[in-house]
Amino acid sequence: MKSERAKKISPSATLEITSRAKKMKKEGKDVVILAAGEPDFPTPRRIKDAAIKAIENNFTTYTPTSGIPELKEAICKKFERDNGLKYTTKEVMAHCGGKHALYLAFQCLLNPKDEVILHIPYWNSYIEQVKLAEGLPVEIMSKPDMSLDMDQIKSSITDKTKVLLINSPSNPSGYVIKKEEALVIGEILLKNKDLFLISDEVYEYFIYEGKHINIASLFPELKERILIVNAVSKSYSMTGWRLGYCAGPEELISSMTSLQDHMTSNPSSISQIAAVEAISGEQEDVKIMLQEFTKRRSFLVDTLNRFPLISCSPPGGAFYAFVNIEKTGMNSVTFADKLLSESLVAVIPGKAFGMDNYIRLSFAASREALEKGVERIEKFLKTV
Numbered sequence: 001m002k003s004e005r006a007k008k009i010s011p012s013a014t015l016e017i018t019s020r021a022k023k024m025k026k027e028g029k030d031v032v033i034l035a036a037g038e039p040d041f042p043t044p045r046r047i048k049d050a051a052i053k054a055i056e057n058n059f060t061t062y063t064p065t066s067g068i069p070e071l072k073e074a075i076c077k078k079f080e081r082d083n084g085l086k087y088t089t090k091e092v093m094a095h096c097g098g099k100h101a102l103y104l105a106f107q108c109l110l111n112p113k114d115e116v117i118l119h120i121p122y123w124n125s126y127i128e129q130v131k132l133a134e135g136l137p138v139e140i141m142s143k144p145d146m147s148l149d150m151d152q153i154k155s156s157i158t159d160k161t162k163v164l165l166i167n168s169p170s171n172p173s174g175y176v177i178k179k180e181e182a183l184v185i186g187e188i189l190l191k192n193k194d195l196f197l198i199s200d201e202v203y204e205y206f207i208y209e210g211k212h213i214n215i216a217s218l219f220p221e222l223k224e225r226i227l228i229v230n231a232v233s234k235s236y237s238m239t240g241w242r243l244g245y246c247a248g249p250e251e252l253i254s255s256m257t258s259l260q261d262h263m264t265s266n267p268s269s270i271s272q273i274a275a276v277e278a279i280s281g282e283q284e285d286v287k288i289m290l291q292e293f294t295k296r297r298s299f300l301v302d303t304l305n306r307f308p309l310i311s312c313s314p315p316g317g318a319f320y321a322f323v324n325i326e327k328t329g330m331n332s333v334t335f336a337d338k339l340l341s342e343s344l345v346a347v348i349p350g351k352a353f354g355m356d357n358y359i360r361l362s363f364a365a366s367r368e369a370l371e372k373g374v375e376r377i378e379k380f381l382k383t384v
């Protein structure tokens with residue numbers, strides 16, 4: 001029954017394990033979920049109020065596909081405020097989540113067998129989305145400290161290479177690219193005139209060490225070959241609102257808009273109004289979240305590193321601990337499966353990110369959940 005295309009697609013391991021854990025919780029089991037990639041904070045009051053007002057004002061009809069003018073203007077201002085980048089409203093658009101921005105970008109950039117270079121560990125949806133666009137993911141292993149391997153990027157470029165994909169801060173490793181690396185990436189793009197860069201910056205505001213580097217701002221001459229993907233999902237604890245956005249060359253944005261016309265039309269009108277408030281209102285809530293994540297990160301990383309069989313480096317950004325489990329002798333799927341069924345802690349097996357000797361724990365969970373989770377992990381490790 002299934003098409004060849006459908007046969008090639010794997011379900012999202014991150015969503016799968018989270019829904020399994022949620023189901024167990026519903027059945028009355030005391031499961032600690034450290035799997036989900038979403039802040040546990042409620043969406044800030046100011047944003048909820050803007051959305052409620054939108055509903056009361058009957059702002060509930062279709063909007064232009066690429067987003068309402070107020071949102072597009074807010075997106076342009078955000079890029080100028082945070083990244084020093086000037087875009088016109090024709091160079092930005094809104095989507096149903098950052099995920100859909102990426103999907104559309106691959107569909108609009110790739111011809112069959114075009115290659116996309118990306119680093120392991122990668123966010124799992126990239127691979128499936130590239131495959132859906134009939135492209136070929138070219139997976140490069142990050143260096144042991146999770147930094148980008150520039151020599152490998154250079155040697156992987158062929159005449160079929162279309163896109164270089166960078167995700168900083170990275171999900172799952174938390175790696176944040178350094179200015180020196182960004183400069184090398186820019187040089188690679190200058191040298192390879194047909195190469196396009198997709199920069200996934202959805203964790204931009206969650207940085208604990210160093211600062212967010214935006215490659216487009218370092219190389220204004222490359223603006224026509226860079227697509228920046230972002231979203232309000234993580235930044236403002238709005239994962240369920242499904243509102244992502246991007247900025248890039250007008251020609252690409254125009255194609256992505258045409259495709260979106262036939263896929264989802266506009267993202268939710270209410271979410272768009274909420275996103276205007278999120279992006280352009282007072283940014284205090286982001287700072288509060290960052291402060292809390294900073295504390296949780298220290299707690300989680302310090303505690304996990306006390307356990308003999310596992311280790312993890314403090315992530316520079318995002319809100320995940322990427323933990324090496326090699327010494328347990330288990331692969332990541334077995335580890336995550338046993339940890340969930342025997343000790344009731346849900347984590348994501350690193351296999352989903354291309355590294356079967358790691359697991360990913362989210363510290364976007366309450367302090368109480370983290371404490372309970374690590375206590376159970378410690379006990380679990382003693383049984384290994």
Ligand SMILES: Cc1ncc(COP(=O)(O)O)c(C=O)c1O
Nearest residue numbers: 037097098099123171231233244
């Ligand atoms: C690296 C990365 N990019 C993009 C996304 C998509 O975010 P959204 O929820 O806005 O679709 C995620 C979500 O987990 C992510 O981790």
